[in-house]
Amino acid sequence: MKSKHIIDLEDLTTDELTDIIKLANEIKSNPSDYSDVCRGKILATLFYEPSTRTQMSFKTAMLRLGGSVIGFDNPQNSSVSKGESLKDTITVVGGYTDIIAIRHPSEGTAKAASMYSEAPVINAGDGGHLHPTQTLTDVVTLYNEKGSLGNMTIGLCGDLKNGRTVHSLIKTMSHFKNNKFVLISTPELSVPQYIKDIMNTSDCTYTEVSSLAEAMPILDVLYMTRIQRERFSSEEEYEREKGVFVLDKKKLLYAKRDLKILHPLPRVDEIAEEVDYDSRAKYFVQTVYGMYARMALIKTMLDNFDRNEPVRVFDTHNVKCCNPNCITAREKYLPKIFREVGGDMLICKYCEGRNLI
Numbered sequence: 001m002k003s004k005h006i007i008d009l010e011d012l013t014t015d016e017l018t019d020i021i022k023l024a025n026e027i028k029s030n031p032s033d034y035s036d037v038c039r040g041k042i043l044a045t046l047f048y049e050p051s052t053r054t055q056m057s058f059k060t061a062m063l064r065l066g067g068s069v070i071g072f073d074n075p076q077n078s079s080v081s082k083g084e085s086l087k088d089t090i091t092v093v094g095g096y097t098d099i100i101a102i103r104h105p106s107e108g109t110a111k112a113a114s115m116y117s118e119a120p121v122i123n124a125g126d127g128g129h130l131h132p133t134q135t136l137t138d139v140v141t142l143y144n145e146k147g148s149l150g151n152m153t154i155g156l157c158g159d160l161k162n163g164r165t166v167h168s169l170i171k172t173m174s175h176f177k178n179n180k181f182v183l184i185s186t187p188e189l190s191v192p193q194y195i196k197d198i199m200n201t202s203d204c205t206y207t208e209v210s211s212l213a214e215a216m217p218i219l220d221v222l223y224m225t226r227i228q229r230e231r232f233s234s235e236e237e238y239e240r241e242k243g244v245f246v247l248d249k250k251k252l253l254y255a256k257r258d259l260k261i262l263h264p265l266p267r268v269d270e271i272a273e274e275v276d277y278d279s280r281a282k283y284f285v286q287t288v289y290g291m292y293a294r295m296a297l298i299k300t301m302l303d304n305f306d307r308n309e310p311v312r313v314f315d316t317h318n319v320k321c322c323n324p325n326c327i328t329a330r331e332k333y334l335p336k337i338f339r340e341v342g343g344d345m346l347i348c349k350y351c352e353g354r355n356l357i
């Protein structure tokens with residue numbers, strides 16, 4: 001395994017990703033063979049933001065592997081409420097446990113946590129940035145439900161701007177041959193430029209459309225997403241966007257018979273309840289694949305990495321990231337680390353925000 005931490009699914013090679021998908025299926029088929037493989041190991045789940053699926057599937061995954069779990073699902077019940085920094089929390093928890101899953105509303109938090117943790121860190125969602133274990137869930141689902149991860153026309157619908165599950169999924173599916181993306185959103189919620197750049201430099205093509213009904217007949221996969229109230233700066237902005245795209249039985253009349261409908265969940269009103277009874281709806285099955293995907297990931301990471309001293313990181317530039325939701329805006333002591341692109345562009349290594357200099 002090339003990387004100690006999973007901040008982005010790009011931290012896995014395609015071969016490593018394939019091995020984890022196969023292991024998830026193997027565990028699903030023979031759970032008793034894996035019921036003791038993590039005995040004596042401890043997972044910390046540090047959730048600074050609400051979660052049902054990710055938090056509970058991580059916990060269930062570790063318990064089903066014979067390990068134990070500590071953590072919090074509300075930072076107000078921890079010393080974070082007394083003003084403890086991310087660095088100090090992670091330094092302490094990394095010393096107690098063997099592996100950490102962290103979710104946080106600020107972009108780049110998992111990357112920041114990895115810089116101070118003796119234990120391997122998994123990104124369980126960082127603001128509107130990435131959600132790699134949801135993507136792992138999605139690819140295990142697609143591999144099982146479609147039989148491969150290439151040659152598909154994949155519609156992504158809803159909040160493509162703030163939807164971290166969308167960003168992670170496009171990044172990963174761009175590595176597989178002949179995938180086509182159909183991006184279905186309002187202009188205000190279209191995918192960020194850095195995700196378009198990834199598609200532009202891959203073998204995959206994309207189109208942007210504003211009608212779900214129009215896109216429906218060509219799709220092999222439809223990935224619906226929620227308009228995320230918590231990512232909007234004003235209620236008015238949220239009210240303008242919600243309810244624009246709703247999948248119902250009528251729209252499915254024009255869909256392929258073997259379409260697969262995925263959703264990371266939770267849903268609000270973007271999929272009508274009547275769709276749940278259509279055999280093409282896979283979003284609840286997807287949550288079960290997610291538990292096996294996380295079991296496979298935890299086992300693989302623990303087999304490959306023990307706790308070790310984190311390497312100290314220093315400023316690369318004397319520039320502040322311009323993304324107000326970057327973790328560096330909240331945790332001021334973090335080193336300022338950027339990747340240079342061209343003459344006047346710096347990419348923040350935490351949140352991938354673009355900074356002109």
Ligand code: CP
Nearest residue numbers: 051052053054264265
């Ligand atoms: N898919 C997902 O991240 O769901 P939760 O927010 O419930 O964890």
